Amino acid sequence: MISGWKMGADRMSNRWRALVLLLLCAAAPAWAFDLNELMGLLGKKKQGEGxxxxxxYVHGLEGPLSASGTLSFVAPDQMTRRTLTPRPESMVVDGNNLTLTRGNRTRSMALDSMPELLGMVEAMRGTLSGNGAVLQRYFRSTLKGSSSDWTLDLEPIDERLSAQVASMRLSGKGGEVLGVEMEFRGGDRSVMTIVPQRGGAAGSTQAPAGRSTP
Known part of the structure; x- marks a missing residue:
């Protein structure tokens, strides 16, 4: 009799354990979207244009300074920004080499000679190419959202970069970066919106209404 009761109690106990496990599994949140997953999505795209x-927004000025142009990159470390308005100029990065062109004047330099600029370039290159190790070398990162709509907040680790840049925020959908916001020390701020080019070369754009960059 006691033996039969014990067997019944064991069966009931096992049923309760199974029920508790089932409820725990049902209540468990979906697998969190993390930096490695985001880098995997971004790393699938080896080149792009937009x-x-x-x-x-400059402290002390009423309206924003506006600029527009084209962006392109080739993984892992080539990136070009060509400003078309308000005046033509370009920034070409290839490895550790940076070339700036404005009008008839061209200047070349080593990126690592300007740590504050190197950090900003690496934030863009690292994100575009899906290189999480590069990002973590220069920034503390906080990822929010999901693979279909995400934001990546970056806080500089390097003291020289941190003296110039307070924070960066990159946003996008899937493996595409669609926005870059930067907060500078002193109150200045920049907001960039990116439109990826699909099936053709990036063309010129009209500058949005507002004050032109000097």
Whole structure:
């Protein structure tokens, strides 16, 4: 009799355990979207082109400074920004080499000679190419959202970069970066919107309404 009761109690106990496990599994949240997953999505795209519009909010000025142009990159470390308005200029990065062109003047330099600029370039290159190790070398990162709509907040680790840049926020959908916001020390801020080019070369864009960049 006691033996039969014990067997029944064991069966009931096992049923309760199974029920509790089932409820725990049902209540468990979906697998969190993390930096490695985002880098995997971004890393699938080995090159890309797009247009950009940028608003630069400068402390002491009423309206934003506006610029527009094209962006392109080839993984892992080539990136080009060509500003078309308000005046033509370009920034070409290839490895550790940076070339700036404005009008008839061209200047070349090593990126690592300007740590504050190197960090900003690596934030863009690292994200576009899906290189999480590069990002973590220069920034503390916080990822929010899901693979279909995400934001990546970056806080500089390097003291020289941190003296110039307070934070960066990159946003996008899937493996595409669609926005870059930067907060500078002193109160300045820039907001860039990127439109990826699909099936053709990036073309020129009209500058948005507002004050032109000097």
């Amino acid at each position: 247009t950009f519009t940028e608003q630069r």
